[in-house]
Amino acid sequence: MGKTLFEKIWDAHVVVEKENSPSLIYIDRHLVHEVTSPQAFDGLRMNNRKVRRPDLTIATMDHNVPTNNRGLPILDQTSSVQIQTLEKNCKDFGIKLFDINSPNQGIVHVIGPQLGITLPGTTIVCGDSHTSTHGAFGALAFGIGTSEVEHVLASQTLWLEKPKSFEIKVEGKRKNPHAVTAKDIILSIIKNIGTSGGNGTVIEYRGEGISDLSMEQRMTICNMSIEAGARAGLIAPDEKTFEYLRGRQYTPKNYEFLVDYWRENLKTDSDAKFEKNYTLHIDDIAPQVSWGTNPGMTIDVTESVPSPEDFAKGDQNQKKGAEKALEYMNLKSGTPMTEIKIDRVFIGSCTNARLEDLIEASKVVKGRKVSPNVKAMIVPGSQMVKKQAEELGLDKIFIDANFEWRESGCSMCLGMNPDILSPGERCASTSNRNFEGRQGTGGRTHLVSPVMAAAAAIFGHFVDVREMDLN
Numbered sequence: 001m002g003k004t005l006f007e008k009i010w011d012a013h014v015v016v017e018k019e020n021s022p023s024l025i026y027i028d029r030h031l032v033h034e035v036t037s038p039q040a041f042d043g044l045r046m047n048n049r050k051v052r053r054p055d056l057t058i059a060t061m062d063h064n065v066p067t068n069n070r071g072l073p074i075l076d077q078t079s080s081v082q083i084q085t086l087e088k089n090c091k092d093f094g095i096k097l098f099d100i101n102s103p104n105q106g107i108v109h110v111i112g113p114q115l116g117i118t119l120p121g122t123t124i125v126c127g128d129s130h131t132s133t134h135g136a137f138g139a140l141a142f143g144i145g146t147s148e149v150e151h152v153l154a155s156q157t158l159w160l161e162k163p164k165s166f167e168i169k170v171e172g173k174r175k176n177p178h179a180v181t182a183k184d185i186i187l188s189i190i191k192n193i194g195t196s197g198g199n200g201t202v203i204e205y206r207g208e209g210i211s212d213l214s215m216e217q218r219m220t221i222c223n224m225s226i227e228a229g230a231r232a233g234l235i236a237p238d239e240k241t242f243e244y245l246r247g248r249q250y251t252p253k254n255y256e257f258l259v260d261y262w263r264e265n266l267k268t269d270s271d272a273k274f275e276k277n278y279t280l281h282i283d284d285i286a287p288q289v290s291w292g293t294n295p296g297m298t299i300d301v302t303e304s305v306p307s308p309e310d311f312a313k314g315d316q317n318q319k320k321g322a323e324k325a326l327e328y329m330n331l332k333s334g335t336p337m338t339e340i341k342i343d344r345v346f347i348g349s350c351t352n353a354r355l356e357d358l359i360e361a362s363k364v365v366k367g368r369k370v371s372p373n374v375k376a377m378i379v380p381g382s383q384m385v386k387k388q389a390e391e392l393g394l395d396k397i398f399i400d401a402n403f404e405w406r407e408s409g410c411s412m413c414l415g416m417n418p419d420i421l422s423p424g425e426r427c428a429s430t431s432n433r434n435f436e437g438r439q440g441t442g443g444r445t446h447l448v449s450p451v452m453a454a455a456a457a458i459f460g461h462f463v464d465v466r467e468m469d470l471n
C-alpha cells in the first residue's frame with residue numbers, strides 16, 4: 001500500500017522506532033522565541049550541555065515586543081526581562097537571533113517561510129502551537145513544550161507519538177475569492193469538524209480549493225490546524241511552493257536539485273489510505289465570523305447569533321458552553337451578525353498579517369475612513385512585510401483612513417504586550433483564538449478575515465464583504 005505525504009516525511013526522519021511507544025524523530029529546523037525558551041536554556045546550563053546544532057536553530061522576538069516606539073526602553077518589566085534573557089541565551093549558546101532592531105525580526109511563523117528557512121519535506125519545531133503554519137510548504141511542523149525545546153536544543157531530536165493521518169479535501173471554486181478567503185475556508189472547516197475534530201492527527205489539506213490558494217493563503221489554513229485539535233497540518237508542495245522559496249535569504253545553494261527531488265517524492269501516493277477523511281465544498285461558502293469563545297463557535301456573516309437551544313440536540317455541555325459564551329460575549333440570540341457593533345479592529349498575527357493580507361485589506365480601506373466609534377490598527381507580521389507594504393504605499397492608505405500603522409510582532413493577538421483590549425471592548429480580529437481574555441481581560445474577540453476586519457473598521461459593524469467591490 002502507498003504512503004501519505006505525512007508518513008513519507010515521518011519515515012525519513014525516524015531515528016529510533018519501537019512498537020507501541022514514541023519514536024525518536026530527527027529535527028531539521030528549530031525556531032525559538034522569548035516565551036517558551038528561558039527554562040530550556042536554563043536546563044542546558046544546569047546540565048552543562050551545549051546546543052547540538054546552533055546552525056539549525058534560529059531565534060526571533062515576537063510575543064513581548066512593543067509595536068510602537070521601538071526606540072524607547074521597554075517599560076513592561078516581564079517583557080523587558082524576556083527579551084533580555086533571549087538575547088543573553090542566544091549569545092551564550094551561539095544562536096542566530098533576529099532582535100528587535102533586525103530587518104528580519106517578526107512573528108516566528110511569518111519569518112521562517114519568508115527567509116527560506118522553512119523547506120518542503122523537513123521537520124520543523126518551535127515552542128509554539130502555531131508552528132503548524134509551516135506545513136503549508138509540505139514540512140512536518142509541530143508545536144512543542146518547553147521541556148521538549150530543551151531536548152531539541154540538546155539533541156536535535158524529539159520523542160513523538162506517531163499521529164494518525166487525516167485527509168481534509170476542499171472541493172470547488174469560490175465565486176468571489178477576494179471576499180471569501182482562506183480564513184473563511186479554515187473557519188468553516190473548524191466550525192464543521194469542531195475544535196477536537198483533528199485530535200491526534202496530522203491533517204493533509206488537498207483538493208482544488210487548496211491548490212488554487214497562494215502560498216500565503218495556504219499558511220492561513222495550516223496555521224489554524226491546531227484550532228481543530230490537530231498536531232500539525234500540511235499541504236503537498238507544488239510549483240507555487242517552489243517559486244515562493246526560490247532565491248530567499250536562507251534558501252539552500254543546491255535549491256534546484258532539491259526541487260527536482262521534492263517534485264518527485266513529496267506527495268501522497270494514489271493508493272495511500274488516510275485514517276480519517278472530511279470534505280468541504282466551497283462553491284457557496286460565505287464570509288465567516290466567530291460569535292463565541294472558541295474558533296468552532298463560528299457562523300456565516302449572513303446568519304444571526306445562535307441560541308443555546310440550537311445546541312440542545314448535541315450534548316448538554318454544548319448547550320451550557322453556548323450559554324456561557326453568549327454571556328461572556330454579551331450577545332443576544334437572534335441578533336443578525338451584521339448588526340453587531342465593534343469598538344476595535346486588529347489586523348495582524350501569524351494567521352493573517354502577511355503582505356497579501358494587507359493588500360487585500362487595503363482594497364476595502366482605500367479612499368474611506370475608519371468609523372468614528374472604532375479604533376483600528378494594522379500590525380504587519382514582520383519587518384519585511386512592513387517594508388514591502390510601505391513600498392507599495394499601503395501604509396499611506398491605512399494611515400489616511402485613520403488606522404494605526406505599527407511595528408511587527410504578535411501584538412493584540414494575545415495579551416502579552418501593551419496592545420490589549422479594555423474590559424468589555426469588542427474586537428474584529430484577524431487572529432486565530434477567541435478564548436476568554438485572549439486579547440486582554442474581559443475583551444471580546446470575533447475572528448474574521450482581513451477584508452472582513454477592514455470592512456468592520458469602516459462601517460463600525462460586521463458587513464458581508466461580498467457586497468463590496470474588491471477587485
Ligand SMILES: CC(C)[C@H](C(=O)O)[C@@H](O)C(=O)O
Pocket residue numbers: 035036063127128129130143414
Ligand atoms: C506563547 C505561546 C506559547 C503561545 C502558543 O503556543 O501558541 C502563543 O503563541 C499563542 O498563540 O497562544
Ligand code: SF4
Pocket residue numbers: 062063107128130349350351409410413414431432
Ligand atoms: S501571532 Fe498570536 S498565534 Fe501567532 S505566535 Fe503570536 S501569539 Fe501565537
